[in-house]
Amino acid sequence: MTKPFDGWTIVFDLDGTLVNTAPDLLEALNHVLTNADLAPVPLDSIETMIGQGARAMITKGLQSHGIAPSEEDLDAFLTQFLDYYAGNIADHSHPFEGVAEALNTLADRGATLAVCTNKKQDLSDQLLNELGLTEHFAAIVGSDSVPSRKPDGDHILRTVTAAGGVSGKAVMVGDSRTDERAARDAGLPFIFVPFGYEQETPEQLRPDIVLEHYSDLVSVLENWIS
Numbered sequence: 001m002t003k004p005f006d007g008w009t010i011v012f013d014l015d016g017t018l019v020n021t022a023p024d025l026l027e028a029l030n031h032v033l034t035n036a037d038l039a040p041v042p043l044d045s046i047e048t049m050i051g052q053g054a055r056a057m058i059t060k061g062l063q064s065h066g067i068a069p070s071e072e073d074l075d076a077f078l079t080q081f082l083d084y085y086a087g088n089i090a091d092h093s094h095p096f097e098g099v100a101e102a103l104n105t106l107a108d109r110g111a112t113l114a115v116c117t118n119k120k121q122d123l124s125d126q127l128l129n130e131l132g133l134t135e136h137f138a139a140i141v142g143s144d145s146v147p148s149r150k151p152d153g154d155h156i157l158r159t160v161t162a163a164g165g166v167s168g169k170a171v172m173v174g175d176s177r178t179d180e181r182a183a184r185d186a187g188l189p190f191i192f193v194p195f196g197y198e199q200e201t202p203e204q205l206r207p208d209i210v211l212e213h214y215s216d217l218v219s220v221l222e223n224w225i226s
């Protein structure tokens with residue numbers, strides 16, 4: 001029997017889209033900052049620093065203290081950050097409400113699911129494992145597993161291919177301008193989740209669809225592909 005999403009690949013961003021990772025990223029960044037005798041940053045400011053990987057986040061954290069680190073200093077901070085984060089990656093991080101149900105329903109209706117993230121591969125695998133989400137995905141593609149990460153559309157296209165899908169039957173779900181640019185570059189429709197970490201509004205981002213809650217995802221996609 002044919003199912004509505006047969007042949008379709010739904011690609012999800014990770015941080016701020018599937019999982020609210022901000023609390024654990026905040027603790028790891030503040031671990032690095034306080035070790036360097038700098039004041040911790042608050043939760044609302046870390047949300048402006050997530051989206052382009054850990055190195056960019058640490059750079060922005062230091063910039064908020066007026067510090068422009070050398071590449072060497074940044075390497076050392078990054079090592080400290082990654083050590084701490086890997087040990088505490090799912091202490092407070094949790095999937096957004098309705099994620100597991102939406103993923104199950106999409107799979108039941110024939111969709112192939114994948115993750116395309118600017119988080120490093122090992123951390124992405126670890127996080128999804130610890131949250132019990134790995135089994136949903138045919139492919140999980142971190143930033144260091146591709147030659148050029150998001151906003152390069154190639155990162156998404158490689159994710160679709162790794163999942164066994166085709167770009168003509170794929171959509172991207174993400175929480176950031178980076179995801180929007182990557183989806184456009186790849187020629188995919190873009191579904192924006194406004195509950196992630198983007199500072200720009202939906203009006204500015206101009207996604208194809210705004211998804212306010214995961215409980216709407218299945219019907220939104222059914223309308224889109226029909």
Ligand SMILES: O=C(O)COP(=O)(O)O
Nearest residue numbers: 014015051052053117118
């Ligand atoms: O870790 C980051 O900065 C970004 O990760 P994301 O691509 O899953 O949002």
Ligand SMILES: [Mg+2]
Nearest residue numbers: 013015016175
């Ligand atoms: Mg994100």
